[in-house]
Structure formats: C-alpha cells, structure tokens
Amino acid sequence: MNAKLIKKEGYVVELEMTFSNAEFKDGIKKAYNKTKGKYSIQGFRKGKAPQVMIERVYGEGAFYEEAINILFSEQYENAIKQTDINPVDYPSIDVKNIGKDEELVVTAKVDVYPDITLGEYKGVEIDKVDVKVTQKDVQAEIDKEAEKNSRIVTIEDRPAKKGDITIIDFEGFLDGVAFEGGKGVSHELTLGSGQFIPGFEDQIIGKNIGEEFDVNVTFPENYQSDDLKGKEVVFKVTLHEIKVKELPEIDDEFVKDISEFDTLEEYKKDIKKKLTEQNKLDAKDTMIDQAIMKATENATVEIPNALIEKRIDGLMNEFDMRLKYQGMDIKKYAELTGMTIENFREQYKEIAKGQVKTQLVIEAIAKEQNFEVTEEDYEAKIVKTAENYKMEVEEFKKNLSDDYKAYFKETIVNEKAVDFLFENAKQVKKADKKDEE
Numbered sequence: 078m079n080a081k082l083i084k085k086e087g088y089v090v091e092l093e094m095t096f097s098n099a100e101f102k103d104g105i106k107k108a109y110n111k112t113k114g115k116y117s118i119q120g121f122r123k124g125k126a127p128q129v130m131i132e133r134v135y136g137e138g139a140f141y142e143e144a145i146n147i148l149f150s151e152q153y154e155n156a157i158k159q160t161d162i163n164p165v166d167y168p169s170i171d172v173k174n175i176g177k178d179e180e181l182v183v184t185a186k187v188d189v190y191p192d193i194t195l196g197e198y199k200g201v202e203i204d205k206v207d208v209k210v211t212q213k214d215v216q217a218e219i220d221k222e223a224e225k226n227s228r229i230v231t232i233e234d235r236p237a238k239k240g241d242i243t244i245i246d247f248e249g250f251l252d253g254v255a256f257e258g259g260k261g262v263s264h265e266l267t268l269g270s271g272q273f274i275p276g277f278e279d280q281i282i283g284k285n286i287g288e289e290f291d292v293n294v295t296f297p298e299n300y301q302s303d304d305l306k307g308k309e310v311v312f313k314v315t316l317h318e319i320k321v322k323e324l325p326e327i328d329d330e331f332v333k334d335i336s337e338f339d340t341l342e343e344y345k346k347d348i349k350k351k352l353t354e355q356n357k358l359d360a361k362d363t364m365i366d367q368a369i370m371k372a373t374e375n376a377t378v379e380i381p382n383a384l385i386e387k388r389i390d391g392l393m394n395e396f397d398m399r400l401k402y403q404g405m406d407i408k409k410y411a412e413l414t415g416m417t418i419e420n421f422r423e424q425y426k427e428i429a430k431g432q433v434k435t436q437l438v439i440e441a442i443a444k445e446q447n448f449e450v451t452e453e454d455y456e457a458k459i460v461k462t463a464e465n466y467k468m469e470v471e472e473f474k475k476n477l478s479d480d481y482k483a484y485f486k487e488t489i490v491n492e493k494a495v496d497f498l499f500e501n502a503k504q505v506k507k508a509d510k511k512d513e514e
Contacts, residue, residue, distance in 0.1 A: 078148075080156035083184070088191040088381045092160045093173070093184050096148055101181040108143035137177055145172065145183060156185070163190045165383040188381040193441040196375025198498060203367035205504040206360035210352040218348050222335055223324045232319040236283045239269040243281060244318035247292070250311050256304070263317065274300075281316065289315045361499070368498040369435060376438045380430060384437075388429035389422050396421070436491075443494035450486045458485050 078100060084091040096104070109128040118126035118134055132139050149170060157164060168187035175181055229242065237243055243266050249259025268278045280292045292312040296305040325331050332344040397407040411418060462485070463473035477485075 078152045078155060080152075080159040082160045082162070087379060088165075088189055089186065090160075090162055090189050091184055091186045092156060092162065093182060094149070094152065094156050096152075096181040096183075098178060098180055100148065101144065101175075101179075104144035104148040104181070105140045107147050108140035111147070112140065112143055138175075141175060145170075145175075145181065148181065149183065149185075153185070162187075164188070165190060165381050166387065188383040190384075190437070191379050191381060193437055194377040195438070195441055195445060196372075196377065198372035198375060198438075198442055199501045201368055201371035201375070201498075201502050202505050203364050203371065203502045205506050206363050208353060208356040208360050210349050210356060214352055215345050215348050218352065219327055219345070223327055223331070226331075226335060227322045227324045229320050230323045232321055233286060235319075236285050237268060237281055237316065237319050239282055240267070240321070242267050242320040242322065243316060244320075245281070246315040246317065247312045250313070251305070251308055256310070258302075259310070259312070277312065281314065284316050286316055286319055289313070364502065364504065365495060365499045368502040369439070369495065371502075372442065372498055373431075373435045373438045376434070376441070378434055378437055380433050380437070384433045385426065385429050388433050389425045392425045392429060393418075393421060439491050439494045442497065443490045446494065446497060448490050448493040448497075450489045454489050455486060458489055 078097075079095045081093055082090060083093045106128070109131070113126065113128070113131065114124035116126060116131045116135065116139075117123055118130050121127075121130065128140075153168075165188040168185040170183050170185045173182040173184055232241070245261070245264055245266055247259075247261050247264065249256055266272055266278065266281075268281055270278070272278070274294055274296060276294045277292055280290075280294075284290055292314050293309070294312065295309045296302075296307060298307045300306045327341065329340050332338050332341050336344055336347075338344045338347060393407065400406055400410055407418070407421065411421065459474060459477075460470055463470045466473065
C-alpha cells in the first residue's frame with residue numbers, strides 16, 4: 078500500500094491510498110472467508126460455497142465493500158505515518174478506482190489537529206492569591222465543630238423566641254374554608270429560618286407551650302398556587318414544644334473531647350496550620366487556572382468541529398452519569414424540562430470549545446518546550462495512580478493497556494507544561510496593579 082497527501086484545506090486533509098491488485102485480491106479473499114456464511118447457494122451448504130460461485134451468483138463485486146473495509150482498517154495507521162498527519166477522528170472514505178484485475182484506490186477525508194500559533198505564555202501576569210488565615214477563619218472552624226457536638230434541649234419555662242425550634246400543628250383557611258396543602262401535624266419549625274411565608278414565624282414568637290392562636294398572613298403575589306396568590310389567609314396554630322440547640326462551651330475540656338490536643342490554644346494553632354496549608358493549595362490551583370487562561374487567550378487556533386463534538390459527547394456523558402446517580406437519565410430530564418438533546422448539546426458548545434482550545438494550547442506549549450517523560454516520571458505516576466485505586470503497583474501495571482500507557486505519558490507531559498506556566502508566571506498583588514493604573 079502506498080499513501081500520499083493530495084489536498085489540505087485548513088484542518089481538513091484528503092489522502093489517497095493505493096493498493097496493488099495482489100493486495101486487493103488478498104483483501105477479497107479475507108472478505109470471502111469472513112462473510113461466506115451469509116450467502117446461500119443452491120447445491121452447497123451455507124458457508125461452503127466456493128468464492129467463484131458466490132461471485133457468479135451475487136456479482137463480481139460481492140466482496141468488494143468488505144474487502145475495502147478490511148484493507149483500510151489494516152493499513153490506515155500506516156497511511157497516517159506515510160503522510161505525517163494527526164487525525165482527530167475516523168475519516169470518511171470514497172472509492173476512486175476498483176476492479177477485479179486493477180489497483181484499488183481510495184481517498185480518505187479527515188479532520189486533523191490544527192496548527193496553533195502560541196502567543197505570550199511565559200511570564201504572563203496573574204493575580205497573587207492571599208493565603209492568610211484570620212482568627213475569624215479559625216473561629217469559624219471551631220464553631221462548626223461545636224455545632225456537630227451540640228444537643229437539643231427542651232424549654233418549658235418561657236415563651237418562644239427567634240432561633241427556637243418549635244413543634245406545631247397548623248391548618249390554613251381562606252375565607253373560612255380549609256385549603257389544600259395548608260395543614261401540618263407535629264411540624265418542626267425553626268423560628269427565623271424563613272421556611273414559611275413572610276410573617277408566619279414572627280407571630281409564633283412570644284407564644285407559650287400549649288397555646289392555640291391564629292396567624293394572619295398574606296401569600297406573596299408570585300406564590301406557586303394561583304388560588305392563593307396575594308390572598309389573605311388565617312392559620313389555626315397550636316404550639317406543642319419549644320426546643321433550643323445547646324452548644325458546648327468551647328474550652329480545654331471541649332478540645333480534649335473532640336481532638337488529640339489538651340488545650341484550646343494548641344487546637345487553634347493546629348487549625349490555623351491546616352487552613353494555611355489548604356489555602357496554599359487552593360491559591361495555587363486558582364493561580365494555575367489564571368496562567369492557563371492567559372496563555373489560552375493569547376493563542377490563535379481554529380478548532381475542528383470534530384474535536385468540539387467529541388468534547389460535547391464527553392460533557393453529555395458526564396451529565397448523564399450525574400443524573401443516573403439521582404435515578405434519572407438525560408432523556409428523561411430533557412422531557413421534564415421541555416428540552417431536546419440537541420438543545421443540551423448547543424448549550425455545551427462554547428464550554429466544549431473553550432476546553433478543547435485550552436487542551437490544545439497546553440499540548441502545544443509542551444511540544445515547544447520539548448518536555449519529555451523520564452522513567453522516574455512514569456514510575457511515580459503509576460505508583461500514585463495505583464495508590465489512588467488501592468492496588469498493588471505490579472498488579473496495576475499488568476492491567477495497563479498500551480492506550481493507557483500512552484495516556485499516562487501524555488498526561489505527564491501536559492502536567493509539566495502546566496507547571497511551567499505557573500512557575501514562570503508573574504504573581505502581582507491586586508493592590509500593586511491598582512497603583513500602576
């Protein structure tokens with residue numbers, strides 16, 4: 078087989094593959110052996126008719142299509158190497174010349190990865206993210222822990238006040254008639270939570286356990302029920318219980334109960350240390366995103382539709398997977414929201430385009446900087462991934478296909494490009510930027 082590039086327009090290329098007559102006949106023979114069981118010839122058991130008999134009955138070209146498919150699948154990778162192209166997806170093919178005693182000539186049209194013009198990417202300016210941890214941040218973490226260790230206490234010696242947890246019965250009436258959905262028994266309501274319509278919770282404040290009373294409210298104009306929009310109603314309410322959330326006293330004893338530390342000060346120092354470490358990680362991620370975004374914005378690239386569509390496929394699959402965790406799928410969700418699958422694909426188009434451009438730019442930077450994967454790089458990646466999957470390293474390696482090995486190496490190179498962007502970026506404080514302006 079001989080392959081040559083015959084046309085290139087933008088990111089669409091057309092190549093020509095020529096198979097000798099001997100190669101074509103060999104392909105026909107393979108096609109016959111693969112498909113002969115489909116043909117019925119009088120006088121022969123199914124699958125036992127000779128090739129020449131099948132061609133006599135069904136025509137000389139009976140096996141042409143399958144032969145082309147076989148030869149193309151066998152030699153396409155070789156054609157890619159001969160023409161030095163980098164295809165995005167599988168090509169569309171067309172037959173240019175075919176005949177029993179002739180060469181087979183086919184053309185293949187395919188989108189290839191585009192040329193990228195990198196703009197400024199080394200030394201781009203990014204906003205320096207503050208990692209400072211304040212006392213307020215530390216106290217917020219302690220308050221969360223206190224909240225986890227709180228207990229609910231029943232109150233019997235005072236009226237209800239804002240913040241209390243109340244247990245009530247209620248029933249709503251419109252013009253003296255009970256309305257649907259307006260009744261609740263032993264309902265738990267925290268006063269001030271805004272769970273009920275405006276004004277309801279305020280009228281429970283000051284009431285005592287066992288008290289029965291009316292709550293007069295007006296439903297909002299934008300209320301979901303047309304029958305109740307803007308209507309004045311009366312709720313008959315009985316207050317059964319008043320409870321409060323009692324937080325533990327935050328002192329050394331509390332710290333001993335919930336941690337390995339003996340004093341509150343030690344606990345605070347540990348929280349501050351952990352928050353600082355997390356802030357540094359978060360800050361680095363944020364600044365890396367900035368550097369990638371700047372490099373991507375500065376690059377020029379025309380993105381093939383095939384790449385965008387493939388990324389949309391990925392985004393759609395991710396969305397569908399999330400919906401399935403909730404007992405639904407994307408088709409059902411589309412029906413419920415009155416949308417079509419095409420609507421969803423269109424919504425994802427700009428996101429997909431941005432993600433594809435970012436990926437292409439990172440790959441181009443890696444190529445321009447000539448980053449390579451060392452044995453140490455590869456081994457470290459394998460060890461880390463095996464640990465994430467909680468597998469023995471050697472067992473993990475045994476299950477790695479060639480495609481996955483290539484994927485890991487590609488990932489390592491791209492990670493080096495991202496690290497390069499961040500390490501060479503200029504971190505500028507926002508205050509400094511304002512001064513310059």
